[in-house]
Amino acid sequence: MTVGGFLRSLTVRLTLIYLVLFCASVGGMLGVSYLTGITRPLERVEAEIRRDSDRFVAIYRQDGRDALIRALEHRAKEGRGRLRYHVLVAPDGAVVAGNLLDWPVVQGPEWRRYEFGTYATGDEEEHEAVVRDLRLPGGYRLLLGLDTEDLDEREDLIFEALSWGAGMTLTLGLVGGLVMTFAVSQRLESINRAARAVIAGDLSGRVEHRGSGDDFDQLAATLNEMLARIEGLVASISRVSDNIAHELRTPLTRLRADLEELAAVGDAPEEARARAAAALDEAVRLQAMFEALLRIARLQSGGAMQSGAVDLAAIVEDAVEWHRPAAEDKGLALTLAADAGTAISGDRDLVFQMISNLLDNAIKFTPAGGRVEVAVRAADRPELVVRDTGPGVPAEQRTRVFERFYRADGAGTAGFGLGLSLVAAAAERMGAEVRLADAAPGLDATVRFRRAQA
Structure with a gap:
């Protein structure tokens, strides 16, 4: 099955849709968790840092550096909420005040999430923090932040859940989709079986009824x-x-x-x-x-047919010999080239009738002195080819000649327009294909049969 045919399958599309919806729902839940558990708290942390830093900048501008240092130390000692970090760096790089063990030496973006060392609790610890990095008048640099270690751990947990959950989601979604697809495909297959039976002529075929009422x-x-x-x-x-x-x-x-x-x-x-x-x-x-x-x-109408394995080459040989006297009477050269190994599935009498009708048409419409060439080719689907040097059939009429009583232009009164109709009906009954083409000059009639199963 090609990729296009695979994707056109209803059951495959149902599986893909189910999988996409399942993954989207899990992804949506994780997204909401990240929004409410990480993004919104970080926004509140940044808002608080912005308020504090704006206040400290105002203190520095109004009361000077010493007042700023006292305000920073007072802030660091507050016991409520998150741990408060700060460092005030002089223009020469010396630390004037701070409770951070390390910080970015080069000033970068104004806001950053960074893992800092601190001795705010008395011991050296590593904590994740959100920090605002500001440049003050006089060349001083102020870094002011709040501890977000809990948010960092929560974020790691969410990403861990996402990494594990992605595989679990795909697996469960695929299993669920396949189970649903299997159930649907089984019901569809029962309809297909009944339809194939009817196409094959068994009008007694019925769709399975399970009594579920669905x-x-x-x-x-x-x-x-x-x-x-x-x-x-x-x-x-x-x-x-x-x-x-x-x-x-x-x-x-x-x-x-x-x-x-x-x-x-x-x-x-x-x-x-x-x-x-x-x-x-x-x-x-x-x-x-x-x-x-x-x-x-x-x-x-699906009448009874004796279907079985028959030798196409042998039947064609019999039909050619049957029509050879008529071809010789008209001065036609009738030739046969047949491959071996051309067992087909069909009704022997019906196959003979098809071949006989094609030969009869070819002999009837080929002028005296012409040729009628018959070939049997072994392939995945064995082929019968009847080619003549007659007037042929115009391209626009090649589908209509299979209609009952229809005769192509130039046919005159020969026949009554049922030979090819019978060929088409027999081919459809046996699952064969009939194709007409231009033989330049003449007509090329090809019938592709179903190969007999071993």
Whole structure:
């Protein structure tokens, strides 16, 4: 399966959507935790530092350095709230006042989070702090901060939870998505099985009904009701067709027999025998048309078919030999090239009828002295190719020639437009593909069959 086909799968998309939503919800919860537990408290810490530093700058401007030192020492001794850090550095780099063991020597950004040494509690400790770094008039430098060790530990905890939680989230999301996808795919597969059975001609196929009363059960009930209705209609049409066939076949057979007797009467006038012969030809033509229509109708309605492994090359060889006299009478060169190992899955009689119709068309429409080439190719899907040197079929008509009674331009009165219709119906019934192409000159008809399973 290609990447595009993989992503177009409903179950895969459901898994991805579930996984994205699950990860987004966990990420959202961690984001809210970080916002309320880290970002907002840091904003309050910075606001408090800003108020204190603005106040100390004003003291320095009004009362001088000594007053600032007394205010800083008083602030450091306050026991409420967070630990308070400060250092006042003279223009020559000497520390005038402070309770920090180390600090950034080079002044950088105004605000920073930094791990400082302090002896505020009597012993040397390392603490995370938010610090405001200011330059005072006269060249003094003031660093003022508050302890945020608790926020740092909380932040580490959140990031640790995020790192561990990411893997757990993806794992749980994937497992949950796969479980949900498996449940949905199982229900969808039951619908696919029923649909494939119907396509194969088994109208008795039904969608599994589990009795849970969920949406899939309601859909299954609706589809089963529809299939039952279709099965009834097809059966009714089949009965009517069989009755019509039975009622028409008998009088057609009698009419043909009477016309054969009339045409064989020796003492009948010549004109009467000629008319009888013409009527006999029309009766034969009508009977052939009737049989072809009946065969197409039964194929399209899913009638019984003897499907099995058959040798395509052998059937084609028989069909070619069957049509060789007709080709020789017309002066055509009929050739066959067949590969070995071309076992296909299908109905032997139906395959022979398909090949016979294609050969009959090729011989019928190829001018005298032309060629009809038949080839059987071994591939993943064995191919039958019938190529002639006739007038061909215009590109715009190549799909319409499979319609009943449709005859391409230049066909004249030859045939009655059902040969290719039967080929198309038989191919669809057996899962084969029919393609028409320009042989320049003539027509190239290719049928790709399903290979027989070992």
